Amino acid sequence: MSGAKDPGSPGGAAAGRDVPAIELVGATKRFRTPSGGLHTAVRDLHLTVRQGEFVAVVGPTGCGKSTTLTLVSGLEEPSEGEVRVQGGPVAGIGTQVGFVFQQDAVFPWRTVLSNVTAGPRFRGVPAAEARERARDWLARVGLAAFEDRYPHQLSGGMRKRVALAQTLVNDPRILLMDEPFSALDVQTRALVSDQLLELWSGTGASVVFVTHDLEEAIALADRVVVMTAGPATVKQVFDIDLPRPRTVEAVRLEPRFIETYREIWASLGEEVRITRERGAGSAA
Amino acid sequence: MPLETAPAAAPVRDTSAAARTEARERAARHRRIGVHAARAAVLAGVLGLWEAAARTGVVDPFNFSMPSRIWDQIWQWVAHGTAQGSLGEQIGYTLYEALLGWVVGVVAGVVLGIALGRIRFLADVLGPYVKVLNAIPRIVLAPIFLIWFGLGPASKVASAVVLVFFPVFFNAFQGAREVDRNLVANARILGARNRQVTLQVVVPAATSWIFTSLHVSFGFALIGAIVGEYIGATKGLGLLVAAAQGTFNAAGVYAAMTILAVVALLTEGLLTLAERKLFRWKPADAGDGR
Numbered sequence: 001m002s003g004a005k006d007p008g009s010p011g012g013a014a015a016g017r018d019v020p021a022i023e024l025v026g027a028t029k030r031f032r033t034p035s036g037g038l039h040t041a042v043r044d045l046h047l048t049v050r051q052g053e054f055v056a057v058v059g060p061t062g063c064g065k066s067t068t069l070t071l072v073s074g075l076e077e078p079s080e081g082e083v084r085v086q087g088g089p090v091a092g093i094g095t096q097v098g099f100v101f102q103q104d105a106v107f108p109w110r111t112v113l114s115n116v117t118a119g120p121r122f123r124g125v126p127a128a129e130a131r132e133r134a135r136d137w138l139a140r141v142g143l144a145a146f147e148d149r150y151p152h153q154l155s156g157g158m159r160k161r162v163a164l165a166q167t168l169v170n171d172p173r174i175l176l177m178d179e180p181f182s183a184l185d186v187q188t189r190a191l192v193s194d195q196l197l198e199l200w201s202g203t204g205a206s207v208v209f210v211t212h213d214l215e216e217a218i219a220l221a222d223r224v225v226v227m228t229a230g231p232a233t234v235k236q237v238f239d240i241d242l243p244r245p246r247t248v249e250a251v252r253l254e255p256r257f258i259e260t261y262r263e264i265w266a267s268l269g270e271e272v273r274i275t276r277e278r279g280a281g282s283a284a
Numbered sequence: 285m286p287l288e289t290a291p292a293a294a295p296v297r298d299t300s301a302a303a304r305t306e307a308r309e310r311a312a313r314h315r316r317i318g319v320h321a322a323r324a325a326v327l328a329g330v331l332g333l334w335e336a337a338a339r340t341g342v343v344d345p346f347n348f349s350m351p352s353r354i355w356d357q358i359w360q361w362v363a364h365g366t367a368q369g370s371l372g373e374q375i376g377y378t379l380y381e382a383l384l385g386w387v388v389g390v391v392a393g394v395v396l397g398i399a400l401g402r403i404r405f406l407a408d409v410l411g412p413y414v415k416v417l418n419a420i421p422r423i424v425l426a427p428i429f430l431i432w433f434g435l436g437p438a439s440k441v442a443s444a445v446v447l448v449f450f451p452v453f454f455n456a457f458q459g460a461r462e463v464d465r466n467l468v469a470n471a472r473i474l475g476a477r478n479r480q481v482t483l484q485v486v487v488p489a490a491t492s493w494i495f496t497s498l499h500v501s502f503g504f505a506l507i508g509a510i511v512g513e514y515i516g517a518t519k520g521l522g523l524l525v526a527a528a529q530g531t532f533n534a535a536g537v538y539a540a541m542t543i544l545a546v547v548a549l550l551t552e553g554l555l556t557l558a559e560r561k562l563f564r565w566k567p568a569d570a571g572d573g574r
């Protein structure tokens with residue numbers, strides 16, 4: 001585990017911003033299907049995320065976005081190609097990575113506070129200090145008053161914020177987020193997105209944010225990566241030159257935003273169409 | 285129509301709503317009382333019929349006994365003790381054997397179930413043996429245990445253990461296998477080592493599976509202890525049954541059965557209480573069992 005970090009950190013610390021936070025070099029991932037065949041989820045993927053950069057990934061459903069994140073996190077190994085984090089190859093789960101999952105993954109038998117202390121406690125931080133850090137993060141995501149509740153007693157939006165605090169309390173240098181807000185209503189989503197931008201701006205962490213919502217992608221990110229229909233590979237990368245700090249509701253109305261949206265949708269829409277036609281074909 | 289009633293409606297509706305709530309509560313209360321009364325009536329009816337049938341000779345009281353005799357028998361045991369000693373001592377013996385067997389069986393079942401559920405290699409190696417052992421009708425082991433361990437409590441504990449072990453084992457195994465993969469992935473990303481994943485994710489996630497088996501398995505532990513005592517013992521409720529049967533005392537058999545049922549129900553109630561305490565994190569509808 002620390003082996004993945006050590007070779008990278010001398011270079012990473014000295015070279016600072018020069019070493020990319022994440023590099024995927026020709027990464028390919030194949031899964032064995034129940035029928036015995038091989039299913040390629042990600043094919044020959046090249047992607048670089050710079051230090052402190054916020055990258056949003058959009059692509060049609062089932063194309064391989066989640067799989068890409070599991071490769072970066074070390075939960076899965078690539079079948080071919082290489083994945084590097086902070087300059088060092090990924091071997092096992094790194095200590096610098098945070099991952100907010102697509103599905104609810106807070107521990108239902110732990111209270112809110114205990115959920116947020118889990119990470120530091122797993123890593124050997126003394127209980128009192130872990131609690132202090134957890135309370136600090138709960139206050140930042142606006143859940144200080146709910147620390148004694150169990151997850152099933154919270155709303156969906158609150159649970160997502162617990163997941164966010166649970167991840168951020170470990171102070172990850174790399175933050176992977178898999179459609180973290182897709183289960184939320186539009187208003188809550190805008191609110192939590194703004195909260196995320198605010199929290200992120202203080203940390204200097206590099207973010208990969210997977211979403212189906214192109215507006216959300218543009219409003220949050222420095223760059224938007226469009227993936228092809230599965231097996232996923234990078235189709236096109238768009239730079240978003242909207243000024244920061246941003247608020248999601250305001251940035252949405254800028255002419256530049258609408259222009260960018262149209263441009264990216266032209267690229268993404270085609271892949272979505274391909275995926276849909278394929279689905280209709282295989283269903284028939 | 286809403287326009288017409290609107291000005292006067294508010295206060296009127298308030299009182300009528302309150303009245304309706306009260307009426308609904310009253311109806312619910314009446315229903316509950318009705319259910320309890322009907323239950324008592326069913327019991328009284330069955331016992332009464334039995335008693336009447338036995339007294340009038342429709343059924344043979346020598347073979348089938350009757351409620352009043354059973355009651356006399358229980359009362360006699362309570363007041364004057366049994367041939368083997370006081371009734372409390374017999375209950376204590378059986379409970380002791382059942383509890384000990386249950387605890388040993390549960391601990392072994394949980395530990396092995398989780399270990400095999402987590403460690404693929406172990407599951408592959410030991411899986412077939414567990415299946416074969418499970419296929420043996422375990423109640424026939426009781427005579428063997430009597431030969432091995434003698435008339436004392438050890439042989440009863442052993443039969444309770446083998447009866448308890450398997451259901452608990454399979455539930456723990458299944459629970460460990462079916463842990464939400466996202467929870468495990470999340471824990472590992474957060475920094476958990478294998479042991480922490482097992483103890484802090486797999487075990488809590490499997491507890492509801494395990495608890496389902498605890499209810500059933502305490503019943504099995506009692507069965508194991510009783511059957512063991514029935515076959516050969518110096519003390520216990522099973523011996524009471526055997527002794528009553530040996531003297532053609534049908535009332536004695538029924539009386540021992542009644543006592544057993546009460547003991548089983550009480551321990552079941554205690555387990556339910558413990559479960560409620562342990563599963564505070566679950567949504568209310570599952571915990572309250574309404």
Ligand SMILES: Nc1ncnc2c1ncn2[C@@H]1O[C@H](COP(=O)(O)OP(=O)(O)OP(=O)(O)O)[C@@H](O)[C@H]1O
Nearest residue numbers: 031032033039041060061062063064065066067068
């Ligand atoms: N463990 C697995 N075993 C077999 N196939 C898998 C596995 N995980 C993912 N796949 C397949 O890989 C493909 C990509 O899955 P992935 O979850 O990465 O898609 P996604 O882009 O995140 O989709 P969505 O936007 O709907 O979340 C899918 O076709 C899926 O069926």
Ligand SMILES: [Mg+2]
Nearest residue numbers: 065066102178
């Ligand atoms: Mg996904």
